[in-house]
Amino acid sequence: LAKTTQPISMDSYEGQEVNITCSHNNIATNDYITWYQQFPSQGPRFIIQGYKTKVTNEVASLFIPADRKSSTLSLPRVSLSDTAVYYCLEDTGRRALTFGSGTRLQVQP
Amino acid sequence: GAGVSQSPSNKVTEKGKDVELRCDPISGHTALYWYRQRLGQGLEFLIYFQGNSAPDKSGLPSDRFSAERTGESVSTLTIQRTQQEDSAVYLCASSSVGGGVNSPLHFGNGTRLTVT
Numbered sequence: 001l002a003k004t005t006q007p008i009s010m011d012s013y014e015g016q017e018v019n020i021t022c023s024h025n026n027i028a029t030n031d032y033i034t035w036y037q038q039f040p041s042q043g044p045r046f047i048i049q050g051y052k053t054k055v056t057n058e059v060a061s062l063f064i065p066a067d068r069k070s071s072t073l074s075l076p077r078v079s080l081s082d083t084a085v086y087y088c089l090e091d092t093g094r095r096a097l098t099f100g101s102g103t104r105l106q107v108q109p
Numbered sequence: 110g111a112g113v114s115q116s117p118s119n120k121v122t123e124k125g126k127d128v129e130l131r132c133d134p135i136s137g138h139t140a141l142y143w144y145r146q147r148l149g150q151g152l153e154f155l156i157y158f159q160g161n162s163a164p165d166k167s168g169l170p171s172d173r174f175s176a177e178r179t180g181e182s183v184s185t186l187t188i189q190r191t192q193q194e195d196s197a198v199y200l201c202a203s204s205s206v207g208g209g210v211n212s213p214l215h216f217g218n219g220t221r222l223t224v225t
Contacts, residue, residue, distance in 0.1 A: 036213075036214075041218070042216075042218055043113075043200050043218055044152070046215075049213065087151070095165075096142065096154055096157040096165045097142065097157075099144070099154070100151050101150060101151035102151050
């Protein structure tokens with residue numbers, strides 16, 4: 001199964017931009033890169049997905065370089081409610097998805 | 110509309126007993142996943158169902174674990190002869206295809222299993 005690498009934890013303050021980078025050293029040609037967010041006592045929820053370049057939605061932006069060996073999730077102007085665990089995945093569909101340990105983001109006031 | 114529903118939300122059982130956990134996926138979702146999450150850790154893949162294909166059981170940790178799914182509806186995860194190390198949150202997710210573009214996973218809130 002595909003394996004990604006991301007930092008274990010990050011700290012930030014309210015109002016700052018947070019960038020979480022994930023390594024995809026063995027990503028397959030057909031894989032999309034997907035990020036999920038998990039709050040305590042809840043299941044993860046989908047944030048954003050992309051294949052190459054930049055994708056933006058109402059929650060976040062996702063930057064993927066041309067070689068697709070990494071991806072960066074960007075959260076603009078974080079608030080306390082963005083404190084959560086963030087997971088990056090490689091997703092080709094029709095295959096079991098592997099979640100790693102994720103990045104635990106702690107936002108301070 | 111209704112999301113993924115899991116029951117029970119909490120289960121306390123004695124070591125050695127069998128437990129059955131239930132997952133009701135979103136209607137029409139062909140793919141269904143079970144994951145295990147120990148306290149403070151990431152998600153551990155257990156099993157994946159996709160339509161009528163043979164399930165991917167590669168993540169089941171031992172033969173005490175099994176899962177079934179009837180068609181594209183309810184799934185049950187059974188743990189026989191529970192051990193204390195089975196204590197965890199068991200999460201179920203479904204998607205319209207096996208993940209991928211425009212078909213993300215939708216998770217339930219899990220069943221918290223405690224084996225005493």
